[in-house]
Amino acid sequence: METRSLCPVCLKVISAEIVEKGGKVLLRKECPEHGFFEDEYWSDAGLYKRFASFGYEGRGPDNPITKTQNGCPLDCGLCANHKSATVLANIDLTNRCNMRCPICFANATSTGYVYEPSFEQVKNMMIMLREQKPARVRAIQFAGGEPTVREDLLDIVRLAREMGFGHVQLATNGIRLAESVEYCRELVEAGLHTVYLQFDGITPKPYVVLRGYDALPQKLKAIENCRKANLTSIVLVPTLAKGVNDGQIGDMIRFAARNSDVIRGINAQPISFCGRVEGENIKSTRVTIPDFFKLVEQETGGQILAEDFYPIPIVVPLSLSVQSWSHIPQTHFTCHPHCGAATYVFVDGERLVPLTRFIDVEAAYRLLLEVANKLERDHRFGKAGAILEITKKLPSLVHAEKLPRNVDAVKLILNLLTRGTPEDLAEFHRKAILIGCMHFMDAYNFDLSRVEKCVIHYAIPDGRIIPFCSFNVLHRTKVEEEFSTPIAVWTKANSKSV
Numbered sequence: 001m002e003t004r005s006l007c008p009v010c011l012k013v014i015s016a017e018i019v020e021k022g023g024k025v026l027l028r029k030e031c032p033e034h035g036f037f038e039d040e041y042w043s044d045a046g047l048y049k050r051f052a053s054f055g056y057e058g059r060g061p062d063n064p065i066t067k068t069q070n071g072c073p074l075d076c077g078l079c080a081n082h083k084s085a086t087v088l089a090n091i092d093l094t095n096r097c098n099m100r101c102p103i104c105f106a107n108a109t110s111t112g113y114v115y116e117p118s119f120e121q122v123k124n125m126m127i128m129l130r131e132q133k134p135a136r137v138r139a140i141q142f143a144g145g146e147p148t149v150r151e152d153l154l155d156i157v158r159l160a161r162e163m164g165f166g167h168v169q170l171a172t173n174g175i176r177l178a179e180s181v182e183y184c185r186e187l188v189e190a191g192l193h194t195v196y197l198q199f200d201g202i203t204p205k206p207y208v209v210l211r212g213y214d215a216l217p218q219k220l221k222a223i224e225n226c227r228k229a230n231l232t233s234i235v236l237v238p239t240l241a242k243g244v245n246d247g248q249i250g251d252m253i254r255f256a257a258r259n260s261d262v263i264r265g266i267n268a269q270p271i272s273f274c275g276r277v278e279g280e281n282i283k284s285t286r287v288t289i290p291d292f293f294k295l296v297e298q299e300t301g302g303q304i305l306a307e308d309f310y311p312i313p314i315v316v317p318l319s320l321s322v323q324s325w326s327h328i329p330q331t332h333f334t335c336h337p338h339c340g341a342a343t344y345v346f347v348d349g350e351r352l353v354p355l356t357r358f359i360d361v362e363a364a365y366r367l368l369l370e371v372a373n374k375l376e377r378d379h380r381f382g383k384a385g386a387i388l389e390i391t392k393k394l395p396s397l398v399h400a401e402k403l404p405r406n407v408d409a410v411k412l413i414l415n416l417l418t419r420g421t422p423e424d425l426a427e428f429h430r431k432a433i434l435i436g437c438m439h440f441m442d443a444y445n446f447d448l449s450r451v452e453k454c455v456i457h458y459a460i461p462d463g464r465i466i467p468f469c470s471f472n473v474l475h476r477t478k479v480e481e482e483f484s485t486p487i488a489v490w491t492k493a494n495s496k497s498v
Contacts, residue, residue, distance in 0.1 A: 004072075007031035008443040011474060013071065016447070020045045027445055039444045042338065044290035047306065051337045054365075056313040058084040058334025058453065062133040065464055073451050073470035084334045086137045086465060087455035088169075089129045091122060093156065095480060096498050097146040099173050101211045111477075113484035114498060115145075117461050119152055121483075125459040126163050132465075135329035139167035141196065148176035148183075154190045161191030166422055171196040171237075173215070174222030184229035194264070195226060199236035202255055206238075206245035223262060232262045235434070240287045241271045249292070250299025256433055257347045265434030267342075268292055272472070273442040289341055292437040300352060304345060304435065308354040310361060311337035312455075317368035322420040324375030325383035336450040342436035344428075348404040355432065358402040359413065367393055368417065387418045407431050441469040 005016035005027065016029035018041060025042040042048040066077025075081070095115040117125070129137040140160055147153055147170060160168045170187070174197050177184050197219065200206040204214035226234055236256060240246055249268070256263045270287035293306035312333045323330040344355040355361070371389055374381045391414065398410055412431055415424045441450060446469070454467035461483045466475050487498055 003027075004448040005029045006443045006446045006473065007034050008037060009034040011443060013074075013448070018447070020048075027447065037444065040286060040288055041445055041447070042290055043288045044294075044306075047290045047293070048338065051311045051341070053337075054311045054313050055337040056316045056332075056334050058316075058332050061085055063131070065128075072448050073467070073474055076466040076470050076475060077464040078457070078467075082452060082454075082467070084453045084455045085135055085331060086129065086132055086457045087331050087333055087335070088139045088141055088457075089137050089465070090141050090143050090171075090456065090458045090468070091117075091125055092144050092458065093117065093122065093142050093147040093150050093153065094145040095484075096149050097144060097173075098149055098175050099146065099211060099215075102209075111480065111484075113481065113486050114490040115480040115484040116150070116490075117483065119155065121461045122156055123159060124463075125461065126160060126165070128463055128465070129459055130163060130165075133329075135331045136164075138165060138331055139169065140165045141169040141171055143171040146173055146175070148172055154186055157187060157190040157192050167193050169194040169196050171198075173198045173211075174219055177225055178218040178221035181225045181228045184225045184231050188229055188231050192231065194233040194235060195222075195231060196235050196237055196267075197222065198239075199252070200238045201245040201248040202251045203248065206248065209244050210239055210241065223259065227262045233429070234263045236263060236266045238266065238268050239271055240268050240292065241285045242287050242291075243285065246287060246291075246295055247299070249295045250301075253296070253300060253304070253345075253352070253433075253435060257345075257352060260347050260433055263433070264429050265436065267434070267436040267438060270437070270439045272440045273444055289338070289437050289439050293341070296435065303352040304343065304354050308343040308356045309341040309435075309437075310343065310356075312340050312342065313337055314361070314365055317365060317372050318417065318420060320372035321368055321375060321386055321417075324372055325386055333455060334453060335455040336447075336453040339450055339454070340436060340438035342434055344432040345435055346404040346407060346409060346432050348406050351404070353402070353404045355409070355413075358399045358404075358409065360397040360399075363397045364394070364417075367397070390414070390417050441473065443473050446473060 001018040003016050003018055004013055007014050010033060014029050014031050016027055019026050019028060023045050024040060025045050025048045026038055027041040028038045030036045060082035061078055064078055064080040066075050066079045068075050068079045068081050072081060095111065142156060157168055168191055170192055172195060199219050200210050204216055207213065207215040223234060236252060238245060238252060252266055256266050271285055293309050296304050297306050312335050315333050319330040319332050346353045371386045375386055394414060403409055412428050416428050451467050451470050454469065456468040457465045458468065458471045459465050460479050491497055
């Protein structure tokens, strides 16, 4: 299959080919100046084809910000060629950090300048996100650098809630949270929903390699402080590197299960070769999404299988149905089917019970798609007809003998499918653990067909919205340089060191 990519050396757009070889899927490309490159795209061709069948063609914003002039990914802003709306918006609040991780894709604190948008700039970025049409952005994540080094973070979180963002998330290394229960409590009171916590394993080794020191005690303390502060939505975010922490995935899942009162999921991110990470180690440390599936299967003793995972667009029919009966534009998860995958797991004593074991997910997908199509074609069908059809047909898709014993999982799912309110979604997440994997691209495995469907975007001070992978590979340095202050000037103005 033909696509376009980047030369890893000069970052120019070049032709590329996605090919199957030896049961794997490879990305091949050749730069006229720098030669031939080949990288492993997906380590399992069968899974690649299975996931491709769930692709869904979305639509970008009705009010694109930038014009199409130089082509993807140079016109990012979003331009009219983008094929998905923003599902999660990132705002980097600073490039300052209280850690010096060797693998930082943002290369935080090492640039010679401080990138730190003003409170007013952050507010304007949020206004821009709320104005996206047809569906306004509902979920926002504050990131960096390390966002907790900002003294006005609580005010920013509070503003996000006041502006109507339904989900406010903080990507953090957890150091500040580990220092103070009161700070965690203040975040809750300001309106924070979820802590997206950097968490690389359950032993010191991964932290020493990936973070430069044993940060595990800080992570555990941060989790405990969140628990005491009633901040009960934590997602563990391990950066996966082969030979470093790929043997701890099962242990991290079991850790999440033991702490399911506060931990809502694990979202693994295979290491991306940009920022401080050098590409020379790519073959020895690259982890692809199918690798993650197989590690989960092996390390949970088969309690969670590779076949339990589905691509993110599997949930599109649900949002289509809600949109059709509510007549309110919804955000659709129309990312590329090879960007990420997830499953939900219920904790039943010592058992881990994936949702896919007791419900026919693919049949449910077809049912919801059929309902969404009926709603679109026949307005007389309406919400009542949709609820009746789902309620009538869903029980036949459930394997009652495989249900978890300590929760009414069918009721949770039925409420989610027939009402789809934020409260139903929140209740579902309180009872189930998300196990996911999102593989962000670098210049070696860059695929423009994925960029065009990206749903995780960065808002930046000049009024643009840029897809995640193109921002980190191509645009971050330019943006930060344009809106930054030299460290010496910043230090003098703020009467403190970086």
